[in-house]
Amino acid sequence: MTVLIRPYAATDAAETLEVFERSVRGLAGDAYTDEQVEAWVGSRTVAVWVAARAGQRIVVASAGEGGPLVGLVALELPDPAAGGDALLDLMFVVPEASRQGVASALLEWAIEEARAIGAPRMSTFASRTALPFFEARGFVVDGERTVWRGGVELQNYAMSRSLGALPGA
Template sequence: MSASANREHTAIAVRPYTELDAASTLAIFIAAATETASADYTVKQTEAWADIDARDLQSWGRAMAARNSFVATIDDEVAGFSDVSATGYIDMMFVAPRFLRRGVARRLLEHAEALARKAGARALTADVSITARPFFERFGFVVTSEQHPVKRGVELTNFAMSKDCIEPASRRS
């Protein structure tokens, strides 16, 4: 079976985040910030964003649980994670570099949108990296503004993006 055919048949499951996911999700975040985003950000910027020295597993785990996070798994291995608030704000969405281009982010976004819609959110919003912008645009998000947050004294660039939450056609009357 070809690699692309194998990717198409990979089962991606989404489940709620548990405290046992803290180490794997933190590792995914750091790898995504320092490896995946390295094509769009400088070494200084990726190091400031990842902020490895300031991260500890307990704080990370508490923050993930507080955001109502969820994980995507492939063969029971955490491949990515995300979250969405009741108002539709996606704070984080990251995929492990080795699982890129296998539908993980798409599956996470579908799950986030379903949860936001169920909560009554009218739109999905996110602050999106340069790297993630094309992905979000493919799924109907539009840039509402360019932003320049400063992390550890280093200026980054990201984009405030939004997408209206529209009821799926199968549910509309």
């Protein structure tokens, strides 16, 4: 699959929400119960989804030029003057694009963006499903967390990794 990474546009809102929903429903079932999956997906509207993304740097992955969206990543960057860590707020890939390099390309973009402003570390909250992916890319578990969605308990992992210096620095 040829993957094109491009900046998020306002016209992508509904399709990115669909990517999120399809990813959770299609990939999290081995690690979470049906009740947990549906609580995680919730009943977000496009407006709620857009509001939650305010202030984030987002890119999307499409299946080639003009193709459907197959993934997205949302990054919260610290003020370069204040310093601090970058937060990978979310990253989702549709099931049919899983294990085809889409998530790796999205993560690579996020790491380079964070390095470019001098963030020393990147943190994320990884699902049970995503844990091996992040561990294989240098993230370490800082702790297990319990979160509640719609009255249903879910577990995830606080993870982080050093970003190191920019190449050639």
